[in-house]
Amino acid sequence: MFNRRTFSKAVGLGTGAAAVSLSGLQSSASAAHAPGGAAVPTVPAITPATHTEFGTIKQVKAGVLDIGYAEAGPSHGPVVLLLHGWPYDIHSFVDVAPLLADQGYRVIVPYLRGHGSTRFLSRHTPRTAEQSAVALDIIALMDALKIHKAVLAGFDWGSRTADIIAALWPERVKALVSTSGYLITDRKAQLEPALPAVEHNWWYQWYFATERGKKTMENVDKRIALCRYVWTLVSPNWNFDEATFARTAEAFKNPDYAAVVLYNYHWRIGLIEGEHRYDRYEKLLAAQPSIGVPTVTLDAALDPFTPPGNGSSYRGHFTGPYQHRTVADIGHNLPQEAPTAFAQAVVDADHLQAPRP
DSSP, rough: OOOTTTTTTOOTTTTOOOOOOOHHHHHGGGGOOOOGGGGOOOOOOOOSSOOOOOOOOOOEETTTTTEEEEESOOTTEEEEEEOOOOOOOOGGGHHHHHHHHHTTTTEEEEETSSSTOOSOOOOTTTOOOOOHHHHHHHHHHHHTTTTOOOOOOOTHHHHHHHHHHHHOOGGEEEEEEETOOOOOOOHHHHHOOHHHHHHHHHHHHHHSSHHHHHHHHHHHHHHHHHHHHHHHHHHHTOOOOHHHHHHHHGGGGTTTTHHHHHHHHHTTTTTSOOGGHHHHHHHHHOOOBBOSOOEEEEHHHOTTOOSSTTTTTTTGGSSSSSSEEEEEEEESOOOHHHHHHHHHHHHHHHHHHOOOO
């Protein structure tokens, strides 16, 4: 999930953050300035789980992968890429995608490497998952679909991936929505112990570092049970039904799922070194580069990884036009739990400009 050092102050979480209601989000959106002073479109409110399925899943060869993705909206509309996290899949955006499609966007929702119908093209390609490798997958997807520039929006691994692309390839990013703020991993900082409550939140990361955790991830039924348990911990107010979880759990049956997830968490805490092909990108990311594209950051008030301070702990990383919001009564899977708020953030980020003097 997250860079634990970014969230090293996350003790007594949720109560310390300033929470705003959905109506509060709507009023705060007025701070965004559309070109020519026009009003920013308002996304109609819907009940979560209004939609349950995407249409046909498409496939495209991109970089080292054959990437599976859902698509919605007009083919010539401005592009939005929605990026999921762990342990989730494209269904985190099953309500967000049609909301944005109705606003005229072409919405692309890819399965990340190791998830769903995304497959490696060669059995000889190492099943690695450095943060830059996942970001380069999305750049390759954009190239394969002939998308020069898009709004990027995500949570968890998806936020990190979007942040990296915005930092290293800003010319490819029209605007950014980053749930939980700045998530580019600082591996050096991760070598130091965090506060006990933070370490406790990361129990599964340490579990994956053991042989027991490895065996759990390599057993399909056991890893699905573990992922379901994580859902209940990080989204305490989300009363998802079994059908909702089962739709996403299908993505965890990917033959490369265990290898990719274990690699990512082992790499992140310094247990293994990454592939040399990614060293130059990781060197740039180690410097914690700033992000200058128009950005809306979102915090979920009930997410145990949300730091106190209403976004202040990462505000300095964003140097362009910027807004921050905290969404009340919502846990880690923010786009699926609060799709209207997430979709509105995408629209607002797309219209965000620097404040008038």
